[in-house]
Amino acid sequence: MQQPLLEVVNISKSYKNSPVVNSISFDVHKGEILGILGPNGAGKSTTIRGIMNIIPPDDGEIRFHLDGGKHEGLPKAQLGYLPEERGLYKGVRIMDILLYFAKLKDYPLSKAKERAFAYLEKFDLKGKENSKIEELSKGMAQKVQFIASLIHEPKLLILDEPFSGLDPVSQDIFKQEINELAKNGTSILLSAHQMNLVEELCDRIFMIHQGREVVYGRVHDVKQQFADFKCEIIGENEHMDLSSLQGVKRVTKESGKQVLFLEKEVSPQVFLRTLPESLDIKELHIDRISLHDIFVGIARGGITNEK
Numbered sequence: 035m036q037q038p039l040l041e042v043v044n045i046s047k048s049y050k051n052s053p054v055v056n057s058i059s060f061d062v063h064k065g066e067i068l069g070i071l072g073p074n075g076a077g078k079s080t081t082i083r084g085i086m087n088i089i090p091p092d093d094g095e096i097r098f099h100l101d102g103g104k105h106e107g108l109p110k111a112q113l114g115y116l117p118e119e120r121g122l123y124k125g126v127r128i129m130d131i132l133l134y135f136a137k138l139k140d141y142p143l144s145k146a147k148e149r150a151f152a153y154l155e156k157f158d159l160k161g162k163e164n165s166k167i168e169e170l171s172k173g174m175a176q177k178v179q180f181i182a183s184l185i186h187e188p189k190l191l192i193l194d195e196p197f198s199g200l201d202p203v204s205q206d207i208f209k210q211e212i213n214e215l216a217k218n219g220t221s222i223l224l225s226a227h228q229m230n231l232v233e234e235l236c237d238r239i240f241m242i243h244q245g246r247e248v249v250y251g252r253v254h255d256v257k258q259q260f261a262d263f264k265c266e267i268i269g270e271n272e273h274m275d276l277s278s279l280q281g282v283k284r285v286t287k288e289s290g291k292q293v294l295f296l297e298k299e300v301s302p303q304v305f306l307r308t309l310p311e312s313l314d315i316k317e318l319h320i321d322r323i324s325l326h327d328i329f330v331g332i333a334r335g336g337i338t339n340e341k
C-alpha cells in the first residue's frame with residue numbers, strides 16, 4: 035500500500051485538564067476523501083486545528099508526506115485549508131484576495147489568475163472578480179473562500195464543514211468539485227454534518243464521539259458492520275405496541291408512520307413472518323439503516339465500536 039499523505043498518530047488535546055481529543059489516529063491517502071464526523075463538540079475542529087498547527091495537540095504526531103520527503107513544519111505550498119470560521123478581508127476585491135492567497139503559497143500569479151477566472155465561472159460568480167467580499171451573499175463568500183483554499187493546486191485539501199450554510203444547489207456544486215479534485219488525485223479531509231453528502235462523497239469515514247474514535251473505515255464496510263435493518267411502515271398503528279415485537283430494538287413514530295429498528299441478528303424474512311394480522315400496512319419498506327441512523331445511534335450512545 036502506498037504511503038499516506040497525512041498521518042495523524044495518537045493525538046490528544048485537553049482544555050483546562052478536560053480531554054477533548056483523546057489519542058486518535060487516522061491517515062489520508064492520495065486521491066481519497068476521508069470524512070471526519072461526529073456530533074457537536076465531538077472534537078472535529080480541534081483535530082483539524084491540530085493538523086493545521088493552529089492549536090497544536092498536547093501529545094501525538096502529525097506527519098505529512100506531501101512531496102516524498104519529511105517536512106519541518108507545515109508544507110504550506112501543498113496544503114489547502116478551509117477553516118470553520120468564515121471570513122475574508124473586507125474592502126478588498128475578490129481577485130486580489132485570491133491572488134493574495136496564491137502568493138502566500140508561492141504559486142505563480144498568472145496561473146492563479148487563470149484558475150481564479152475559471153473557478154468564478156464554475157461557481158456562478160462570473161463577473162464578480164472586482165466586487166468586494168461584503169457585496170456578496172454569505173454563500174457566495176463561502177464559495178470565494180473555498181476557491182482561495184484550492185487556488186494553488188494543493189495535494190491535500192482540508193475542509194472544515196464546507197457545506198454548512200449552503201443551499202442545496204451550492205452544496206451540489208461543492209460536492210461535484212470535491213469529487214473531481216479527488217478523481218484528479220487531490221487528497222481531501224473534510225468534516226461535515228450532512229450525512230447524505232458524506233455517504234455519497236467519502237471513500238472512508240472517521241467518526242469520533244467525545245474525542246474518541248468510534249468508527250473508522252470504508253463507508254461500505256461501516257454500513258455492513260453497523261447498518262442493521264429497519265422496517266418502515268405507513269399505516270394507522272398508533273394504538274399498537276410495536277416495540278414488543280420479536281427482534282425489534284426500538285421504534286420511532288410520527289403520524290401515520292412507524293420505523294422499527296431491528297436487532298442485528300434478525301433477517302427480514304423472519305421478521306416479516308412475525309408481523310401481526312391486525313397491523314395496518316399501507317406501505318412497508320425494509321432497508322439497511324443509513325449513515326445518518328448510525329451517526330444518531332452513536333451520538334445517543336447506542337452504537338459502539340467493539341474492537
Ligand SMILES: Nc1ncnc2c1ncn2[C@@H]1O[C@H](COP(=O)(O)OP(=O)(O)OP(=O)(O)O)[C@@H](O)[C@H]1O
Nearest residue numbers: 049050054072073074075076077078079080081118
Ligand atoms: N479554545 C477552546 N477552549 C476551551 N474549550 C474548547 C476550545 N475549543 C474547543 N473547545 C471544546 O472542545 C470540545 C470540542 O470542540 P470542537 O470545536 O473540536 O468540536 P466539533 O466536533 O468541531 O463540534 P461542532 O460540530 O459543534 O463544530 C468542545 O467541548 C469545546 O467546548
